[in-house]
Amino acid sequence: MPVHVRLPAHLVALFPGAPRRLDIEAASVGEMMAALDALWPGMRDRLCDSTPAIRRHINVFVGGRRANLATPLHDGTDVHVLTAISGG
Amino acid sequence: MAQKVLVLIGTKKGTFILESDAQRRAFELRGPYCETWPINHVVGDEKTGTIYAGGGNEWFGPAVWKSEDLGATWSHSSAGLAYGEGETPIKAVWSLNASYGRLLAGVEPAGLFVSADGGASFAPLPGLRDHPSRSDWNPGGAGLILHSLVTAPGDPNKIWVGISAAGVFHSADGGITWEPRNRGTRADFMPEGQTLPEVGQCVHCVVLAPGSGERLYQQNHCGMYRSDDGGRNWHSIEKGLPSSFGFPAAVHPRDPDRLYLIPLNGDSTGRFMPDAKAAVWATADGGATWSDKREGLPQRNAFFNVLRQALATDTLEPAGVYFGTGSGSIYASVDAGETWREAARHLPTISSVETLVVEA
Numbered sequence: 001m002p003v004h005v006r007l008p009a010h011l012v013a014l015f016p017g018a019p020r021r022l023d024i025e026a027a028s029v030g031e032m033m034a035a036l037d038a039l040w041p042g043m044r045d046r047l048c049d050s051t052p053a054i055r056r057h058i059n060v061f062v063g064g065r066r067a068n069l070a071t072p073l074h075d076g077t078d079v080h081v082l083t084a085i086s087g088g
Numbered sequence: 089m090a091q092k093v094l095v096l097i098g099t100k101k102g103t104f105i106l107e108s109d110a111q112r113r114a115f116e117l118r119g120p121y122c123e124t125w126p127i128n129h130v131v132g133d134e135k136t137g138t139i140y141a142g143g144g145n146e147w148f149g150p151a152v153w154k155s156e157d158l159g160a161t162w163s164h165s166s167a168g169l170a171y172g173e174g175e176t177p178i179k180a181v182w183s184l185n186a187s188y189g190r191l192l193a194g195v196e197p198a199g200l201f202v203s204a205d206g207g208a209s210f211a212p213l214p215g216l217r218d219h220p221s222r223s224d225w226n227p228g229g230a231g232l233i234l235h236s237l238v239t240a241p242g243d244p245n246k247i248w249v250g251i252s253a254a255g256v257f258h259s260a261d262g263g264i265t266w267e268p269r270n271r272g273t274r275a276d277f278m279p280e281g282q283t284l285p286e287v288g289q290c291v292h293c294v295v296l297a298p299g300s301g302e303r304l305y306q307q308n309h310c311g312m313y314r315s316d317d318g319g320r321n322w323h324s325i326e327k328g329l330p331s332s333f334g335f336p337a338a339v340h341p342r343d344p345d346r347l348y349l350i351p352l353n354g355d356s357t358g359r360f361m362p363d364a365k366a367a368v369w370a371t372a373d374g375g376a377t378w379s380d381k382r383e384g385l386p387q388r389n390a391f392f393n394v395l396r397q398a399l400a401t402d403t404l405e406p407a408g409v410y411f412g413t414g415s416g417s418i419y420a421s422v423d424a425g426e427t428w429r430e431a432a433r434h435l436p437t438i439s440s441v442e443t444l445v446v447e448a
Contacts, residue, residue: 010147013123014164042165046148049177050170057147083147 001075005032008083011047015040029060030069032079047081057084090448093402094158095410095431096130096139097418098440103127103141105159106431109448110404112422115431121162122153126180128235129397132444133186139444140207142193144180152181152193154207158446168210169193169201171217183397185237188244192263194234198225198251200263213263216249221268221287228252228290228309235396236294240301248304248319253290256306256319269319274310292396293337294319297344305347305375307337307396312349314375325375330362336399340424341407345374348401348409348425350394359393366390368399368411370425384428385419392417397440404445412438 002023012018018040026032037044047058052069054060060067061080073079095106095115102120127143141153141162151166170178176197183194191203193210199217201210225232229252236250245262248269255270268287275282275289290309297303306313306322311332313322326332331351340346349369353362361367366385369378392413402408409421416435421428 010123014148042167045151045166045170049149050173050175051177052173055147055149 002026003032003073003075003077003079005036005079005081007036007081010083011043011081014046015043018043026073028069028073029054029062029067029071029079032073033069058082059084091404091445092448093404093408094132094139094444094446095400095402095418095420096132096141096440096442096444097412097432097435097438098127098130098141098143098397099412099416099436099438100126101436103130103153103159104432104435105139106418106420112404112408112420115418115420117432118159120436121155121159122164125151125153127153127439128180128182129184129440129442131184131186131442132446133191134444135189137444137446138186138206140184140186140191142181142184144178144196150178150180150195152184152191152203152207152210165208166210167208168212169195171197171199171212179231182233182235183237185239187239190244192237192239192247194237194249196231196233197227198232198234198254200234200237200249202263215259215264216257216266219257219266219268221254224285224288225251225254226288236291238294238296238304240296242301246301246318248294248296250291250294250306252292253288253309255287255289256291256294258319269315270322271320272315272322272324273306273308273313276310292335293399295337295339295347297339297347298342299344303344303374305337305339307334307349309333309355312337312351312375314347325371328378329369330367330380333359334394335396336394336411338399338401338409341401341403343372345372346424347371347375348399350399350411352393358391361390361392364388364390366392366419368409368421368425368428381421381425381428383426384421384430391415395439397442398438400441400443402443402445408443410441410443412441414438 102124104119238248392415418432420431
């Protein structure tokens, strides 16, 4: 079973055709980012920096807890990708 | 063939474009573009008409945006626009240069990239970042930014960059190797006896004059300068100006002796128009003498600044001159800087102004 991913509106606006919700086969947040990038080239760069790490003002929640790229994903898990409060 | 001019405006909340016919009696504003990202620099490729916009978003990082239809639609990429694992990630794109069929991109923290496929992907030019002086580079108020990116007609291998606060560097081999070119420019913020270092100057803007390919002008945090030998030696041209501090510089498109500057009241006194009266200062003799151009500009309560990339000329006749303020106004002159009018107002804080002349 895949994981259930929700993407922020500001992100999908950058990738025509990208949905707000989709199911992805991934065993970790890092694998999820790779899968998103395969579907929409460049999406990983928008969510992750070259450290590599999830960008400072992007939050990924797995099962309600804030995650990093190494966080494992299990079948059926809900993954929320959110833009943090930022800017001015 | 009829022409039109596009004034390309980078702001804290997106790209805007002012458009007019060659007479430039009225300007129409379009935008915001680039999903209202903070955009530091917008340039047009004179050969193709393609527009590129560089910036960085707090959520999504750095990218170069591209439009092949004069701004109607845009795509974006940052493929390859990254340092190695473990290094401080790139925060934003700060300067662009489209020439010789390539796109150069200067970024923060300071470094240089090149795209050979029209901005679809980028490759590093690591020689600049690997320069042995890098440990002496210190971030200015806007960060360690590569904000000036200058190429010369006739030789694609000649590149100058300006980095705050590292100074001017030059490459004669297309960006593979670099040497500092700061001789004669001051770093007044350094201790006594160390104010003329080889690197570490806080350059604010470097522009190339038309003609020889060797005359450069520079607005520095500490003075205004001219070089007639490609930046090997710089000479102060600040005598006659109201201060030694300012951000942008722009040169006339056909006359190498005509330069435009916008001195501010000083680095520690607000950084706005001297006496709160706006003026563009122009020289017609390479900086020997200066005159202030005020007609049409606000002469009371002008507490705005003009940032390092926010002054530009166009290539029409007579030359147009444009600047954008921190308070979101664009002022335009269509008589080579003699008289001015406000062409747009109430925009977000303006980071950059460039022009593109295309067939109407």
